[in-house]
Amino acid sequence: MPSTNDAAPLLEVTGLAKAFPMRVGRHKQKVPVVEGFSLYMQRGESVGLVGESGCGKTTVGRTICGLYERDGGTVRIDGHEVGASREDEALVHKTIQMVFQDPYTSLDPRKTIADILAEPLKVQRLAPKDQWRELAGKAVESVGLKRDCLDRYPFSLSGGQRQRIAIARALICDPQLVICDEAVSALDVSVQAQVLNMLADLQAKTDVAYLFISHDLAVVRHLCSRIVVMYLGRIVEEASTDELFSHPRHPYVEALLSAVPEPDPQRARAKRRVELEGELPPLTDLPQGCIFSTRCPFATKECLAARPQLEECAPGHRVACTRWRDLQLKGTDELVEAIAAPAAPAAES
Amino acid sequence: MAFGSKQTTAEVDTALVRSLQKVEAGQPLLQVRDLTVTVHARKGDYDVIHGVGFDVRTGEILGVVGESGCGKSLTMSAVMRLLPSNLETTGGTIAYRGVDLARLPERDMEVMRGGDLSMVFQDPMTALDPLYTVGSQMLETIERHLDKHGQEAREVAVDYLRRVGLSEPEKRMDQYPFELSGGMRQRVIIAIALCCNPSLLICDEPTTALDVTIQAKVLDLVRDLQRQMGNSVVFISHNMGVIATLCDRVIVMYGGRIVERGTVDDIFYRTTHPYTTGLLACMPTLEGPREEPLVPIPGMVPDPRKMPLGCPFAPRCPHCMKVCRQQVPPEFDLGGDHACTCWLCAARGTSGKLLQTPAVAGPLQKEAPHA
Numbered sequence: 001m002p003s004t005n006d007a008a009p010l011l012e013v014t015g016l017a018k019a020f021p022m023r024v025g026r027h028k029q030k031v032p033v034v035e036g037f038s039l040y041m042q043r044g045e046s047v048g049l050v051g052e053s054g055c056g057k058t059t060v061g062r063t064i065c066g067l068y069e070r071d072g073g074t075v076r077i078d079g080h081e082v083g084a085s086r087e088d089e090a091l092v093h094k095t096i097q098m099v100f101q102d103p104y105t106s107l108d109p110r111k112t113i114a115d116i117l118a119e120p121l122k123v124q125r126l127a128p129k130d131q132w133r134e135l136a137g138k139a140v141e142s143v144g145l146k147r148d149c150l151d152r153y154p155f156s157l158s159g160g161q162r163q164r165i166a167i168a169r170a171l172i173c174d175p176q177l178v179i180c181d182e183a184v185s186a187l188d189v190s191v192q193a194q195v196l197n198m199l200a201d202l203q204a205k206t207d208v209a210y211l212f213i214s215h216d217l218a219v220v221r222h223l224c225s226r227i228v229v230m231y232l233g234r235i236v237e238e239a240s241t242d243e244l245f246s247h248p249r250h251p252y253v254e255a256l257l258s259a260v261p262e263p264d265p266q267r268a269r270a271k272r273r274v275e276l277e278g279e280l281p282p283l284t285d286l287p288q289g290c291i292f293s294t295r296c297p298f299a300t301k302e303c304l305a306a307r308p309q310l311e312e313c314a315p316g317h318r319v320a321c322t323r324w325r326d327l328q329l330k331g332t333d334e335l336v337e338a339i340a341a342p343a344a345p346a347a348e349s
Numbered sequence: 350m351a352f353g354s355k356q357t358t359a360e361v362d363t364a365l366v367r368s369l370q371k372v373e374a375g376q377p378l379l380q381v382r383d384l385t386v387t388v389h390a391r392k393g394d395y396d397v398i399h400g401v402g403f404d405v406r407t408g409e410i411l412g413v414v415g416e417s418g419c420g421k422s423l424t425m426s427a428v429m430r431l432l433p434s435n436l437e438t439t440g441g442t443i444a445y446r447g448v449d450l451a452r453l454p455e456r457d458m459e460v461m462r463g464g465d466l467s468m469v470f471q472d473p474m475t476a477l478d479p480l481y482t483v484g485s486q487m488l489e490t491i492e493r494h495l496d497k498h499g500q501e502a503r504e505v506a507v508d509y510l511r512r513v514g515l516s517e518p519e520k521r522m523d524q525y526p527f528e529l530s531g532g533m534r535q536r537v538i539i540a541i542a543l544c545c546n547p548s549l550l551i552c553d554e555p556t557t558a559l560d561v562t563i564q565a566k567v568l569d570l571v572r573d574l575q576r577q578m579g580n581s582v583v584f585i586s587h588n589m590g591v592i593a594t595l596c597d598r599v600i601v602m603y604g605g606r607i608v609e610r611g612t613v614d615d616i617f618y619r620t621t622h623p624y625t626t627g628l629l630a631c632m633p634t635l636e637g638p639r640e641e642p643l644v645p646i647p648g649m650v651p652d653p654r655k656m657p658l659g660c661p662f663a664p665r666c667p668h669c670m671k672v673c674r675q676q677v678p679p680e681f682d683l684g685g686d687h688a689c690t691c692w693l694c695a696a697r698g699t700s701g702k703l704l705q706t707p708a709v710a711g712p713l714q715k716e717a718p719h720a
Contacts, residue, residue, distance in 0.1 A: 052560040053531075158649055188416040189587060193631035193645035200642065215560060218590075222633035222643065245635065259565035261590030263632050265613045268594040273569070276562055278516075279530055332635045 008079030010176055010209055011041040011064070011096075017072030018056075018063050024284045030071075031283050033059050034233045037073070038310075043176060044207040048220035048241070050256075051230035054280060057213045060230070061179045064211070065096040094124060097170035101182035103162035107154040113140065113165055114150040120173045139168040142205075144198055160191035164198070171202065179211045184219060196223060217260050221245060226316075229253050232283065232291045235310060239317040246331035249319040251296050252276075254329040267336045274335075290322070298323055365457050369465070370447035372548075377404035378446060378581050379428070379549055385440035386420075386427050386605075388653070397653045398424055398605045399677075400441065405549060410575060410582040412596030412613070414589065414628070418650045420605040421585045425551050427451075429468050430458050445549070464494035467542040471554040473534035477526040483510075483537050484522030487544060494545040509540040513570055532563035536570070543574060550575075551583045556591060568595050589632055593617060598686060601625045604651055604661025606677075611687035621689040623666045660692065668693055 016037040019030040034056040041047055049057045062068045064075060066089060075082045077095050082088045097120075100106040107116055117136035121127045127135055137147045143164040154162055163183065170178050180199070184192045200223065202208065214220050220227055221241055228238045229250070237250040248254045251274075258274040276295045281287055287294045289304040296303065302322055310318045313325075321327075372378050386398035398420050405411050413421045427438050430450060443450040445466070450458065462468075470476045478486060487506040492498055497505060503522070510518035513536040526534055535555060542550055552571065556564040572595060575582050586592055592599055592613070599616040601609040601624065609622035620626050627646035633639075648665040657663055663673040672678075672692050681694035 052562065160649070188650075189589075189628060190416060190631050190646035191649070193633075193643035194647075196633070197642050197645060217561070218633040218635055221635060221639050241639065255562060257635075259561040260635055261561075261565070261568070261588065261594040262636075263589035263593050263617070263629065263634060264636075265593045265617050267636070268590070271594075273565055275566075279533070336636075 008076070009040045010043045010045075010078065011039065011211075012076040012079070013037060013039040013064060013073065014076075015073035016060065016063060016070060016075070018059050018068055019071050022284065032233060033283060034063065037230075037233075037235060039211075039228065041177065041209055041211065044203065044209055045226065046203065046210040046212060046224040048224035048227040049211060049213045049230065050215060050217060050220050050227060052215060052280065054232075054283075055230045056233035057230050058181055059233075061098065061181050061211060061213050065098050065179055066092045067098070090124070094173065095175055096177045096179060097173065097175040099163070099166050099170050099178060099180045099183040102186055103159055103166055104154075104186075106166050107162055107169075109154055112151050112153055113157075116154070116165065117150075117169055117172055120169060124173055126173055135172060139172045140165070142171065142202065143168045144194075158191075160187055160194060163187060163191075163195055167195070167199070167202075171206070171208065174206070175208065177209045177211060179213065181213045182215070183212070185214065185216065192219070199223065217256065229256070232281070232286065234291060235318075235320060236292065237317075237319045237321075238310070239314075239319075243314070243317055246333065247314075247317075248329050248331060249313050249317065249324040249327070250292075250321050251298050251327065251329065252292050254335075257332050258330075258335050260332075262336070271336050272330070290320075292321075298327055365448075365460050366465070368448060369445075372407050372446055374407050374579070375409075376407055378407045379405040380444040381424075381428065381441065382444070383441035384424065384427060384438065384443065384451075386423055386432065387437050387439040389435050389437065395654050396439075396605065397436070398427065401602075401605070401607055402441075403600050403607060403610065405581050405583055406598075407548075407581055408575075408579050409597045410572070410584055410595055412592040412599040413583060413585045413602060414587065414592050414599060415602035416587060416628075416650050418653075419602045421587075421602050422553050423605075424602070425468070425553060425583060425585060429462060429466060429551060430455075431462075431468070460494075463490050463547075464545045465547050466549050466551070467545070467547040468551040468553065469535075469538050469542045469555045472558050473531050473538055473555075474558070476538050477534055479526050482523050482525055483529070487522070487537075487541050490541055491544055505544060506540075509544040510537070512574065513537075513540045513543070514566070515540075531559055532566065535559060535563075535567055539567070539570065539574075543578070546578060547580060549581050549583070551585070553585045554587070555584075557586070557588070564591070571595065589617075589629060601628070604656060605653060606661060606690065607680075608662065608691065609689045611683070612685070615683075615685070615687040619683075619687065621683060621687070621694065622662075622691050623668050623693070624662045627665075660690075670696065 016034060018034040019032045021028050022031045037060055051057050063070045077091060082092055114133055114136045117139050118132040121132050121135060136150055140147060140149060145161060145164055184195050187195060212220060212224055224241055226240050227244045229236050231252050237253050248257060255274040255276050258272060262268045262271055278295050281294055289306055290308050293299040293303045308320045308322045310320045313319050382402045384398055384401045385396055387394050387396050401424055415421050426432050428443055438451050484506060488502050491502045491505050507518045510521055515521050515533060515536055556567050584595055596613050598612050600607050603624050609625050616625060620629060630644040631646060633643060646665055651657060651661055659675045660673045660678050663669045670692060678690050678692045680688050680690045682688050
């Protein structure tokens with residue numbers, strides 16, 4: 001569980017920024033995709049990173065683990081600031097591993113499962129060659145597969161099995177943090193449940209931390225104890241899972257919660273939807289002031305004046321909204337109770 | 350156009366449209382019976398849809414739910430006659446307002462498809478032609494089916510773009526798909542599907558590729574338009590939340606068969622088939638305690654080439670009995686619209702009368718002994 005821990009956090013990200021060159025009209029310019037992203041993670045903690053497509057959550061994950069070079073900000077692992085040196089790069093790779101969304105493209109089709117799993121051991125020189133197979137065998141067993149799949153190729157495995165291999169590959173070098181980028185989104189619900197349970201079991205055994213990037217709020221709620229919500233490359237709210245779902249402070253988060261379909265007809269009928277106006281503005285033309293102001297139902301003149309910074313509204317609960325004190329936003333349960341039974345639409349039978 | 354045909358398109362249209370029967374509200378608009386779809390493969394043919402039968406009533410939203418590979422999309426593609434070339438409808442009838450679509454000549458089917466029947470596909474990024482403007486793609490449909498041209502057709506198109514909630518519809522008409530976001534493209538596709546006022550709209554996972562906020566908007570849109578126009582909608586989804594939010598009745602498919610059907614309340618509150626129970630139990634939800642482990646369905650969807658001999662769900666079923674591995678269960682009537690294809694209904698002695706005689710295992714199934 002996350003708590004006030006005096007020791008240095010496992011991961012400390014401050015002011016992370018990343019810009020990509022894009023064509024704007026005739027000119028090429030660097031467009032900021034992520035700005036001012038900060039995150040603290042303790043050992044064994046699960047943090048969810050949610051937001052809609054294009055909000056920069058994948059960029060954050062990739063920048064943290066060094067797949068993208070960052071344009072600003074600092075990343076500290078165990079209190080050690082990560083620079084650009086070779087040693088630091090090795091430290092990052094040893095500590096942080098990644099699981100990607102699509103298990104069909106993230107495994108090399110020309111390698112056997114044993115080769116795929118031996119690769120991290122080889123690159124990081126973690127074990128002598130004669131132990132690779134044994135370690136790979138243990139790794140596949142830890143993700144609930146049988147050893148006889150070691151000599152098979154990825155094409156002979158199903159999507160769920162492949163994602164298990166991808167997870168085994170991430171865990172084989174005993175990382176302290178695994179960044180799961182939409183790791184269960186491509187899987188069917190029953191397989192998704194198997195993989196989610198497996199991730200929780202592995203965490204209980206190895207005390208690994210997860211940064212779980214997903215657009216699925218129900219999945220994140222299930223797995224993570226703390227959630228960070230992003231919008232247009234910036235954090236808009238961060239809170240413990242229970243707090244975020246029961247007392248959201250940012251209008252965007254309320255809208256997001258109201259949009260999740262409930263797998264329960266009565267709740268679904270009684271659920272109030274908070275409609276958002278318009279479309280996501282393009283990154284090349286960000287709104288003045290608050291980035292959410294163009295779609296926010298509560299936006300005032302002040303919101304257009306200055307971009308709100310993240311401020312703490314309750315212990316462990318940060319929000320980037322100037323009006324959080326005035327707004328009475330509803331959590332998931334309140335959204336459902338807002339209009340109870342009468343508005344049930346015609347359920348013909 | 351077929352060679353040597355003497356009828357013009359318009360004549361075919363009117364003759365066919367006149368032969369369509371009127372259907373009262375609440376009566377079945379589409380009746381599918383014993384639909385069987387076969388895959389022609391080099392190593393021998395095998396069935397992927399095994400005698401599926403269901404009704405779509407006028408003015409209802411019917412949900413079709415199941416995991417990928419259970420035959421939801423194939424069933425609906427068979428209804429629309431849009432199966433890939435190596436697949437064929439080899440049995441059953443698809444009665445739509447008194448016309449059997451399975452036996453309709455392709456030329457007549459072209460009249461129906463896009464006009465009286467239309468379909469929205471999953472991926473809004475690939476369903477539009479990138480080389481043509483939104484307007485020309487809409488006009489194509491309108492000119493073909495409504496016999497309206499020029500300014501008149503354009504007005505219809507603009508009107509439907511407005512109805513699906515696109516801002517500045519006049520401007521959108523002259524834009525190309527790449528200029529629109531995913532949510533806007535899906536709206537355009539829905540507008541194209543609706544612009545000829547179809548009696549039946551089939552939506553094949555139209556929101557799966559979209560973000561939740563946009564998904565919620567598209568669901569609202571489908572429901573509002575359905576209420577306004579009173580047409581029927583078949584909504585395919587693997588997301589139980591979407592089904593609960595939108596649908597009146599639901600069919601649950603597994604292994605190319607319908608395993609349970611009923612009103613949305615039957616399916617969610619009087620769940621009978623172990624597969625439906627499993628689907629509901631393995632979904633993480635927004636309510637209740639969150640740290641309890643999910644209850645996954647063990648195993649995987651069966652390979653259609655190696656279907657188990659009895660019930661397709663038997664190898665994964667926690668209540669599997671001896672009979673389940675030997676014989677495909679018949680459908681048991683549970684009262685009202687609720688029916689379930691599971692031997693447990695017989696074992697429990699539910700009100701169940703048999704709705705159909707037990708299906709005989711096909712030759713392919715005999716070859717593949719169960720594990």
